[in-house]
Amino acid sequence: MKQYIAYALILGLVWSFVSGNISVLNFMVGSILGLLIVQSLKKLYRPDKDMTFRSIAEHLPKLAVYFAVLLIEITKASVQIARIILSPGMDIRPGIIAVPIRATKDASITAIANTISLTPGTLTIDISDDMTKLYVHAIDVSEPEELKHSIRDKLEKYVLEAFE
Incomplete structure (x- = not known):
């Protein structure tokens, strides 16, 4: 319980700075809101482990790598979308895979689905009942295996390292 209070105090401090009223x-x-948030979300993030500052500190480098990869992928996808927009005659094949x-x-x-949706040109539509497949709409699925490979090896790999 002490760790949740510490997190709530940190969120209270963040709240003060973000709101601009210290x-x-x-x-x-902010601390009361932080405690409510931490208590309501604690099972989502590691129900099998207690959240400690040490475990968070160990995951920070992995999270940093994940966000760097995410920014790179968003930039690459944005350039691809810009090419499609500027070349209206370009042959694209939208579809769902x-x-x-x-x-x-x-x-x-959830992180994988949101990461896919944040990347321009792709949108996560649904998840299979057995939670082993995501259904993704893409602006160009002319090479579906390449798209699957890109999602699994570029995005999911880093999500797994950061969140599991």
Whole structure:
């Protein structure tokens, strides 16, 4: 329980700085909101382990790599979308593909789905009932195996390292 209070205090501090009103009352409001958030989301992120500062510190480099890869992939996809827009005669084949995933935890599956949706030109539509495939709409699926490979080996790999 002590660790949740520490997280709530950190979120209270963040709340104060983000809101631009650094006062004791604002810090207390942010801390109470932080405690509610931490308590409601604690099972989502590691139900089998206690959250400690050490475990978070160990995951920070992996999260940094994930966000760097995400920014690179967003940039590459944005350039590809810009090429499609600037070349209206370009032959594109939009469609939906099933991408098998290795993630088993809800947080990881959600992170993968959101990462795909954040990348321009792709959108996660659904997940299979057995939670082993994501259905992804892409602006160009002329090479579906390459797209699956890109999602599994570039995006999912880093999501698994950061969130599982």
